[in-house]
Structure formats: structure tokens, C-alpha cells
Amino acid sequence: MAKRIVIDPVTRIEGHLRVEVEVKNGMVVDAWTKGTMFRGLEQIIQGKDPRDAVYITERICGVCMASHGWTSAMAVENAHGAVLPTVARLIRNLLVGALWLHDHPLHFYHLSVLDYLDVLAIKDYQGKDQNLLSVKDKIMKLVEMGDTAPLTPRYEPDDYSVRDPEIVATALSHYFQALKIQAKAKKLSAILGGKQPHQSSIIVGGVTGYPNDEQLEQFEQLLEEIVDFIKNIYVPDVVYFATGPLLPLAKSGLGKGPGNYLAYGAFPMNDSGKKKLFPGGFIQSGQTKIQEIDVAKITEDVTSSWYKESPIANPWDSFTEVDLNKNGAYTFVKSPRYNGLSSEVGPMSRMLVAEHKPFLQFIKEYSIRPGAVARHLARAQETILVADAMFKWLEELKGLLEQRKYLTDGKVYIHDSQHWDPPQSGRGAGLNEAPRGALGHWVEIEDHKVKNYQMVVPTTWNVSPRDNKGIPGPIEQALIGMPVDPNNPVNLVRVIRSFDPCLACAVHVISSEGDRMIQI
Ligand code: NFE
Ligand code: MG
Secondary structure, X not given: OOEEEEEOOOOOOEOOEEEEEEEEOOEEEEEEEEEOEOOOHHHHHOOOOHHHHHHHHHOOOOOOHHHHHHHHHHHHHHHHOOOOOHHHHHHHHHHHHHHHHHHHHHHHHHHHHXXXXXXXXXXXXXXXXXXXXXXXXXXXXXXXXXXXXXXXXXXXXXXXXXXXXXXXXXXXXXXXXXXXXXXXXXXXXXXXXXXXXXXXXXXXXXEOOOOOHHHHHHHHHHHHHHHHHHHHHHHHHHHHHHHXXXXXXXXXXXOOOOOOEEEOOEEEOOOOOOOEEEOOEEEOOOOXXXXXXXXXXXXXXXXXXXXXXOOOEOHHHOOOOEXXXXXXXXXXXXXXXXXXXXXXXXXXXXXXXXXXXXHHHHHHHOOOOOOXXXXXXXXXXXXXXXXXXHHHHHHHHHHHHHHOHHHHOOOOEOOOXXXXXXXXXXXXXXXXXXXXXXXXXXXXXXXXEEEEEEEEOHHHHHOOOOOOOOOOOHHHHHHOOOEOOOOOOHHHHHHHHHOOOEHHHHOOOXXXXXXXXOEO
8 A cells, every 4th residue: 555755844945845745665766845825926017117026036045146136137127128238247147156156055964964974983084183072063953952943854864874873974074164165155246236135236227236346356256165165175065075975875876867968058158148157958858969959848737736727828918816715726836838848947947957067977987877966076076167268257257347348338237218217118038047947037018017927936837736737746656666765754854955946936925914923
């Protein structure tokens, strides 16, 4: 008989996710991912000045906010047909790039690596390293206080868990170091964003200003420190785990998704935006050809979602109206599909779509198959790409600022009335990448106001439920067929967390009644 396991909430992710699986003979035979909180940001924006959407949509989340601000500005700029000044493009890349440097190491150390460590093995550390001894002391104090919760996951270590006291102590020391790096990365984006979280310098048409010499110097120093940690600690740690203790999991492809990979592309390298650090594209399962993205092929379906039944439509023609009594519905997350297909988004999709040679060679060399461990590797790999690009963008920006060109014939934002005032009517789409994957905002403007606004965020793709054909979403598919110990389902959370889900983004508030969350 199948046994049902319910994890509610899945901890150490952003927002509220409930996962249910059925296990038979040590194997997951069915799975449901459920976003149990309704927000409603898309409705809040209706009737507002389209330029305000940048700041409203940023409030969706405390992690990837600048990605939303940027993508919202892109959607409105797309409705205008505006092209940004170079300085604005570089400042946006640097501001949002800083956010990625914050987000990816956070995901590894503070959300994921504990799934692979027997944290309490640190008590057996007998070495002489003062730093490791002080980490041991810290953990032992928590044990004495009976409060190890932040560092000890709710499931038990298993055969894949690292138990060597020195390795555990080292990983935990990096965990603490990464907390400091997180703070520095936030500072980095605040230098250009005015504040964090929720920057205030990206506006429709560009950015509000440019950094002075002192800020540029501060930015560069912080960047060097963060990148030093990324290249010398974070990436080697991911590689160590993936090719050492986790190699059997990596080779088994534990947690492979639907095999359809989607990326919209991000970080424009030139002003036309045609060349990007991460290219866009779609790979259909079983095919090697990378298809060009066609925005018309992006649809949302609400068959399994607590939203009023509506035809499957492109986001411009979709709406978000709650229906809590709908038969068969089990989540507030919609089902986005590309060309009708359940598609994975995120770092692994980006590296595959980019055909990034070092990543492909690396996984080939170690016979690593797409799955949970490969996602961690892809995330680490792309963090290096962003870090290296940050130095290039910074040099370019410094060059422009030194020429003082921007003061005479350039601007940081477009402010002629044709591009600054909201158009009377029009439609725009911003297709971008957030750290967790492909992010799209769609806006329809009428009477200079937002008539319809739809966001399809990375986690909406990955946590999507079954669609009208009954096809499960990517995480559901990743869970179905995987081995799990029903008495210690640590494998489930390993796979779920490898996608780095953010439910706050995916369900987009607050109920219309006020401050009460709707909780199912
Ligand atoms: Ni709330 Fe996000 C990212 C967006 S959600 S963190 O990255 O957009 O998937
Ligand atoms: Mg949406």
C-alpha cells in the first residue's frame, strides 16, 4: 500500500510550500506541490501608473526584488519601444548582478548544504585549527541550550551525509563566513540601488543616477572581497561535494525534472540587448536543438489552481481571480507552459541553453546527470560568470564616467515625454532572468494606466501543478520516481531545495480583507 508523506511547510526555502508524495516500495509514485498562500500583487497594480509597477512588484519578495524592478521596467519600456542609455544598462547589470552574488552562495550554505551534513559530528573534531574549534564551541553551546534548529534539519543524516568531523567543521565555518558575505553583497547592490532590500534607483527609462568616485571605489573593494569568497570557497565547496560524497547521487540524476529547459536570457552586453551574458532559448526533452524563444508560446493554465476557470492564454490575456471552491484545484500557483510543455527554469536550464562548455565538460567528465546535484553545480558555475562580468561592466562604467561623456551627450534615463510619460495604450513584455530562473512581466496599458499586469516568475514554472492534460509541474516530475526512505524523507527536501523555490514570488499578499493571509 502506498504511504503518503506530507511536508508542510518545506523549511529553508522562501515562502510557504506544502509537498505531498505517495511512496510505494521505497519509490515516490506521485507528487503534488502546493502553494498555500494567496498574495495578489497583480491586482494591486491594476489602475496604477505603469511606472509605479517597478516599486510595487519589487515588494513581491525580499530576495530577488531588483530582478522584479528591472523586469517591470523592461515591460513598460517594451510598450514604449525605448532603448536605454549605456550607463543605465551597466548600472542595472551591476546592481542586479550583486543580487545574484548574494543569492547563490546563500542558497548553498544557508538553505541546502545542511541536507548533506551530519552537523553534530562536529563534536568529534579534535584538530587544532582555532577557527574550527571556535565553530565547534559555537555549535556545542547551541546543543547545551537545546537550540540547534537553525543548523540541524528536521530529517536525520543518511548514507550520503558527510560525517567526517573536519569536513563538517569546515563546511560550518564557511556557513558562518557566508553570512558575512551576504551582508557585504547587500551593501554592494545598495551602493547603486539607493537601499536594500527594495532598491529605488531603477526607473522606467533607465536609472536615477550614477555613482561618484568614492562609491565606485567602495563597490570595487566589496566586489573583490565577495568574488574572492565565491571563487576560493563557495565554488570549490560545491565541486567538492558534487564530485566527492554526493557523486553517487549526482550520477544517478536524482531529482531530474521534465527534461524541457527554458531560459529567457539576461544581462545585456550591448545597448540593443541582442547579446546577453546568458542567452535565451528552449530545449525540448529528447532534442538537442536550442529553439529561439517565442513569447507567443508562453501560456498560463489554471486547471489545478484556485483561480477562476479561464482559457489557456498568453499572460497578456490572462487574469488572476481567486476561486477557492474549484474542483480539483490544490494550489495558488498557476501552470505556465512553453509550447504546452512543463518546463524547468533556473541555473541548470541557463547553462544547458548557453551550451556552456566548462559546465558540459565537467558533468561529462564525472558522468553527472541532470538532477539535484547538477543544479548546485550549474548555480556555482554561473556565479563565476556573473562575477567575472561584474568586473567588466564596472570597468566599462568607469571608462564612461571618466570621459564625463554622460554629462554632455548622455543621460542615465530617457526623459523626453515620448518615452517618459506612460503611453496612452499599448502592451509590453519584459523577459528576463532572476536568480531562480526565467522571469516575465506582462503589462497592458489603457488610458495611461495599467489595465492588466501579469507576472510569471521562476518558481511559478518550477512549482507549477498539473495542467489541463494532467502533466505535473517540474518539481512534481522531479519527485516522481525517486527513491525515498518513508521514515526519513531527506531525499525529498534535497531535490526540492535544489530548485531554490521562492513561494512568495510564485503566488504573488495580502487578502483584500486587509492584513490577514489566506491559509488553506
Ligand atoms: Ni522570491 Fe524570485 C528569483 C523571482 S522567484 S526569489 O530568483 O522572480 O522564483
Ligand atoms: Mg502571475
